[in-house]
Amino acid sequence: MAHSHDHSHDAHAANRTRLGIAIAIIGVFLVVQVVGGLLSGSLALLADAGHMAGDLLGLVIALGAAVVAARPATDRQTYGYRRFEVFGALVNGVILVVVAVTVSAGAIGRLASGAQGEVHEVAGGPMLAVAIAGLLANVVALLVLRGGAKDSINLRGAYLEVLGDTLGSALVIAAAVVILTTGWDAADPIASLAIAALIVPRALMLLRDVMRVLSQSAPAETDVAEIRDHIIGTSGVVAVHDVHVWAITTGAHVFSAHVEVEPSVFAEGRVGELLDELGGCLDDHFDVEHSTFQLEPAGRGRQEPAGHA
Known part of the structure; x- marks a missing residue:
């Protein structure tokens, strides 16, 4: 288990490094995008800049959560501070929703004013140049974050934000090309609405994963029935009840159960x-980091109140 803890520590350190690099990339280009949006008059660029500002704030929050999560457990925080990664992901999800609503309101307002005859000229050339640079910056940030996105819900939130901004940059490029070739400036706010539409589903998926952890639901990839079968199949085990499986954060699963055993287990000092066998089974087959078993004599489960798995 020491190797597992060392590997976890190395992974957390690598994730903090990834976040730091991504923050530097996004931070530098955010300034470029805001200036480009103002000079070109492009709402889509400013919308994408707003999305990128949300990304930057989300990345900073994610890095702060990752730093706090690396702190050791204490008598007060007995599981440590890794749950802060989930709180960071929660804030990121809320930021994504706010950005989507703000972008949508601006785009609808510009479309409405355009329908009333107001003209919002957009300089397609600068818009296209800045959008292409933005796409390249986002691709680099994605490559940096991708390595830790599967193992950390916190990093996954940051990755999804940058992914959405990458798609947003592609939409801005498409809108700029339309404006340059046809002069149809309405492509700009329409691209903004498309960017908002891309943000919402990712935000909802992230918030769903956060709520699964905070509500202490069994992890989506965990089959409780299969774990129960493995335990019952262990020599000396008669039955299992009061089963609980939850996650402190992504990849940090916790398990507890009452296990009824044959009398010989106690009599023979086994x-x-x-x-050791039960803990090893859960660690090897189900990636459960921390397991607790209460061994009981056979028949004990009938004396306990119902209501547990």
Whole structure:
């Protein structure tokens, strides 16, 4: 298990480095995009800049959460501070929703004013140049973050934000090309609405994952029935009840159960051996980092109140 903890520490350190690099990339280009949006008059560029500002804030929050999560456990925080990664992902999800609503309101307002005859000229050339540079910056940031997105819900939130901004940059490029070739300036706010439409589903997916952790639901990839079958299939085990599986954060699963065993397990002093076998089974087959078993004599489960898995 020491190797597992060392690997986890290395992974957290690598994730903090990834976030720091991504923050530098996004921060530098955010200034470029805001200036480009103002000079070109492009709402889509400013919308994408707003999305990127949300990305930057989300990345900073994610980095702060990752730093706090690396702190060791204490008598007060007995599981440590890794749950702060989930709180960081929650804030990121809320930021994504706010950005989507703000972008949509601006785009609808510009379309409405255009329908009333107001003209919003957009300089397609500068808009296209800045959008292409933005796409390249986002692709680099994505490549930096991709390595840790599967193992950390916090980093996944940051990755999804940058992914959405990458798609947003592609939409701005398309709108700039339309403006340059046809002169149809309405392509700019329409691209902004498309960017907002891309943001919302990702935000909802992230918030769903956050709520699954905060509500202590069994992790989506965990089959509780299969875990129960493995335990019951262990030599000396008669039954299992009061089963609980949840996650502190992504990849940090916790398990507890009451396990009824044959009388010989206690009589022959095989309690420690059985606990090692059960813990090893959950660690090897189900990636459960922390497991707790209460060994009981056979039939004990009938004396306990119903209501547990």
